[in-house]
Amino acid sequence: MKKHLNYIDRDAIKLLPKTDLHLHLDGSISPETVVELAQQQGIDLVAVSKELGIGELETGSVEELEKKIFKETYDNLGEYLVPFEFINVVLRCKEGLHEAAYRLACDNFSEGVRYIEVRFAPQKHWKNGFGWMEIVEAISEGIQKAADEYNNTAAIKSGAEPEFKFGLILCAMRMINENMGDYFKYLYELHVGMDLQNLSSMASMEVAKLTQMAREEGYPVVGFDLAGREDGFPAEVHREAYLYCYEQGIGTTCHAGEAYGPESIKSAVKDCMARRIGHGTQLFKKRNIYHKRTDDGSKLSKSQRFDYVRDIVEWIAENRITLEVCLKSNSQTLPEYRDLSGHPFPFYLENNIRIALSTDNRAISRVSVTDEYERAIDLFNITEKNLKSLCIGGFKAAFFPGSYVEKRKYIHGVIDFYNKTLEEIKATNK
Numbered sequence: 001m002k003k004h005l006n007y008i009d010r011d012a013i014k015l016l017p018k019t020d021l022h023l024h025l026d027g028s029i030s031p032e033t034v035v036e037l038a039q040q041q042g043i044d045l046v047a048v049s050k051e052l053g054i055g056e057l058e059t060g061s062v063e064e065l066e067k068k069i070f071k072e073t074y075d076n077l078g079e080y081l082v083p084f085e086f087i088n089v090v091l092r093c094k095e096g097l098h099e100a101a102y103r104l105a106c107d108n109f110s111e112g113v114r115y116i117e118v119r120f121a122p123q124k125h126w127k128n129g130f131g132w133m134e135i136v137e138a139i140s141e142g143i144q145k146a147a148d149e150y151n152n153t154a155a156i157k158s159g160a161e162p163e164f165k166f167g168l169i170l171c172a173m174r175m176i177n178e179n180m181g182d183y184f185k186y187l188y189e190l191h192v193g194m195d196l197q198n199l200s201s202m203a204s205m206e207v208a209k210l211t212q213m214a215r216e217e218g219y220p221v222v223g224f225d226l227a228g229r230e231d232g233f234p235a236e237v238h239r240e241a242y243l244y245c246y247e248q249g250i251g252t253t254c255h256a257g258e259a260y261g262p263e264s265i266k267s268a269v270k271d272c273m274a275r276r277i278g279h280g281t282q283l284f285k286k287r288n289i290y291h292k293r294t295d296d297g298s299k300l301s302k303s304q305r306f307d308y309v310r311d312i313v314e315w316i317a318e319n320r321i322t323l324e325v326c327l328k329s330n331s332q333t334l335p336e337y338r339d340l341s342g343h344p345f346p347f348y349l350e351n352n353i354r355i356a357l358s359t360d361n362r363a364i365s366r367v368s369v370t371d372e373y374e375r376a377i378d379l380f381n382i383t384e385k386n387l388k389s390l391c392i393g394g395f396k397a398a399f400f401p402g403s404y405v406e407k408r409k410y411i412h413g414v415i416d417f418y419n420k421t422l423e424e425i426k427a428t429n430k
């Protein structure tokens with residue numbers, strides 16, 4: 001088979017303007033940074049490991065964290081989500097969040113990523129004496145510090161290269177538990193007897209309101225997301241929060257179709273009117289339609305399953321709903337996609353669905369944006385046209401902290417830079 005992009009190597013990918021729209025702050029903190037922040041804050045990681053029942057640490061060294069917390073593979077999404085509660089222990093103060101956010105932005109810029117949307121669950125970072133706006137401010141200022149440094153370089157100042165920009169996305173949680181921090185502990189204590197779904201729905205509405213408040217305060221908060229365990233915790237429970245965001249004009253995205261089938265994606269885009277989908281890996285999994293029945297209560301036939309999926313695919317493609325695709329993460333959380341050979345990536349392309357190639361969790365998944373592009377090029381033999389759609393599609397799908405006119409202007413600058421850079425790469429490598 002002819003390889004389309006044989007002139008695009010790792011170095012070339014780094015030169016092209018890219019985005020990362022699905023990027024969790026807590027999942028992108030390296031073991032070194034976790035250990036460093038713990039030392040600065042006087043936190044004993046071995047004691048934390050014991051208290052939370054995570055990792056069974058004995059020394060709390062970087063090497064031990066790499067082995068026991070930041071694993072190479074996981075059995076399922078539930079297991080993949082466990083280390084986050086451990087990492088968040090060092091992310092409950094201004095200094096910790098500021099430094100983590102700053103380093104994350106630097107990591108991205110160093111591989112040619114020009115626009116990021118960093119997401120985090122504010123309720124996981126909250127503690128008595130460290131409030132909502134302080135959390136948003138610490139993260140925002142950390143990234144802004146990096147942006148100011150980069151945007152001060154000659155190439156960007158002269159207008160020859162696009163600026164580094166960012167937005168923040170606030171996450172609500174599908175499933176909550178007391179290990180997630182003080183907010184959730186209090187929530188449980190104060191609402192004795194209330195079921196988990198009601199509690200999480202209440203908590204997600206709080207996040208939606210906080211998203212709006214932070215925007216009004218002038219922070220670059222651009223979106224609302226629903227994260228966490230998917231099976232048994234449907235998105236429609238959080239419909240009220242999504243509709244609130246919709247009315248306020250807040251960008252909406254939703255983790256869906258990662259550990260659950262097409263019904264989960266349908267709920268996200270139809271019940272919650274999400275503008276983007278985190279993953280969407282099971283979009284074409286007709287077999288994994290579990291609850292939908294025909295009008296007479298019988299199971300769907302093969303052709304009805306096909307139609308069910310077709311309707312969602314059409315809705316997504318026609319409404320330009322973007323899938324935030326994270327290949328490495330999918331290979332770690334979904335055993336059937338370990339080698340990614342059966343990944344639906346080619347079907348997304350075939351159906352003209354917009355993709356924003358993203359990392360999910362740079363540290364927990366041990367991945368970079370460059371890795372993801374390299375993987376897509378190698379595995380799915382994408383064309384030059386596909387590559388441009390991937391790079392530019394990320395900018396188009398951005399929720400962007402500015403007016404539409406500003407966004408268009410920024411994108412046009414990015415496209416000019418992309419075209420020029422690609423020509424230079426081709427002239428050098430062909």
Ligand SMILES: [Zn+2]
Nearest residue numbers: 024255278360
């Ligand atoms: Zn995610």
